[in-house]
Ligand SMILES: Cc1cc2nc3c(=O)[nH]c(=O)nc-3n(C[C@H](O)[C@H](O)[C@H](O)COP(=O)(O)OP(=O)(O)OC[C@H]3O[C@@H](n4cnc5c(N)ncnc54)[C@H](O)[C@@H]3O)c2cc1C
């Protein structure tokens with residue numbers, strides 16, 4: 335098979351489909367290549383789909399058009415130890431009316447929907463098409479080959495939206511062979527069957543309201559976090575674990591998750607649930623300093639392939655950045671067609687527009703966060719500190735109470751140490 | 767509730783390709799004293815055979831997450847790519 339298009343997009347995830355949609359709307363012929371049997375088949379995430387402002391031009395009533403599970407009104411943050419938990423909860427009425435701020439979704443449904451929208455607008459979606467390599471002529475990328483009897487697709491511009499490992503960007507020489515283990519996190523997730531009414535009761539929700547919970551602690555000291563998100567009638571329970579931290583131990587991801595499911599406060603939330611599906615994926619967690627070359631001759635990189643992910647411990651943003659960068663790459667390709675200049679220079683507009691958008695602005699603002707999260711104290715000593723203080727504040731045991739200042743100082747000394755605490759508060763303030 | 771990877775095929779679907787998408791150079795693994803692939807792989811595809819002092823790798827239940835690709839410090843792979851189109855893990859919900 336040999337075919338020619340105006341543009342090729344590798345990967346029909348949120349970045350790829352957003353790019354394809356943008357380009358076909360402007361009249362370009364676009365091949366959208368996906369290795370799965372259908373878009374989304376290979377994809378998992380937490381997850382909360384944050385509002386996709388980039389696509390509002392195409393889907394003004396997004397919440398009536400896209401397939402989602404629940405809209406998020408409640409955000410919980412918990413610190414847990416093996417036997418206790420401390421939670422702050424933000425329940426927000428303003429998030430209960432459209433345009434919603436975030437949704438829980440299933441990737442096999444959502445990604446497929448978005449790709450089909452691109453198809454309706456004119457994109458050529460080729461599934462079961464694993465891209466093998468880029469085709470290079472006179473130093474320029476002019477197409478790709480598929481892992482399928484020598485199939486070859488050509489276009490003056492290729493958008494690499496093939497996710498966290500992006501072999502396309504790598505083969506085009508835009509990113510290093512491998513990122514370090516400190517820059518990648520492995521995520522595992524258990525999808526747990528639970529009746530809607532039970533979820534509503536346990537999480538304090540009505541109608542299609544949803545809750546997201548981020549949980550720090552009880553990960554055997556490994557840098558990482560836990561999340562629980564409410565779908566319509568199932569829960570997503572998962573962990574994000576930094577590889578650099580995990581590799582130094584003999585713990586397994588599923589062992590840690592099993593351990594967590596036995597933690598008494600978590601166990602109460604999961605009681606009666608049944609495992610429906612188990613999945614795993616990497617997440618780029620290196621932040622701004624991990625961003626590869628975004629543009630080459632005839633090629634641009636978008637989404638996870640460009641490491642556009644923000645992980646703060648309070649939130650995980652990825653799809654919104656993927657979608658926005660996809661749209662901007664699509665626009666740069668449209669302009670390149672108008673100018674008939676597909677060189678690195680001709681596509682340089684992409685980087686500029688990213689810098690003007692929230693994508694690179696936010697990546698830059700949170701550039702210190704990955705470093706802050708390299709602090710092991712966050713994942714064991716701080717949860718111990720918070721829960722320990724709460725335990726003593728509430729405990730009635732016939733002994734006279736300490737003043738709050740004394741109690742705090744003593745607990746800080748027992749756990750993190752005063753000097754560390756001050757340094758961490760300063761570091762955290764700068765990073766967030 | 768517990769995740770028991772011996773039962774992974776009961777809850778996650780696969781369309782296993784006979785031709786593995788990941789291949790190892792056993793000689794390189796033999797000289798590896800880190801073997802992080804064994805504990806880090808979320809699908810337990812790698813195991814260390816203490817008796818014969820070799821790594822056993824089974825690609826059947828591979829979730830295509832990429833962890834082993836990133837974690838192996840010795841680049842022991844003679845092949846590491848995603849499965850051919852249409853093969854491999856197939857998520858239904860998630
Ligand atoms: C556990 C976890 C939790 C997360 N939680 C959140 C969250 O709550 N909110 C949020 O916004 N983000 C979250 N993220 C991040 C988010 O999932 C990603 O940022 C987002 O999916 C990136 O989109 P993308 O289109 O760039 O890449 P992907 O979604 O990875 O899409 C890439 C596509 O390319 C295809 N592909 C790959 N290689 C090839 C090839 N060679 N040939 C053909 N096709 C190929 C893949 O099959 C896939 O469909 C989470 C991630 C993980 C792992």
Ligand code: SF4
Nearest residue numbers: 795798803838840842
């Ligand atoms: S795959 Fe890599 S990490 Fe695993 S045993 Fe072989 S050389 Fe070591």
Ligand code: SF4
Nearest residue numbers: 807828829831832834
């Ligand atoms: S890609 Fe992931 S699931 Fe597959 S063998 Fe490697 S670590 Fe295991």
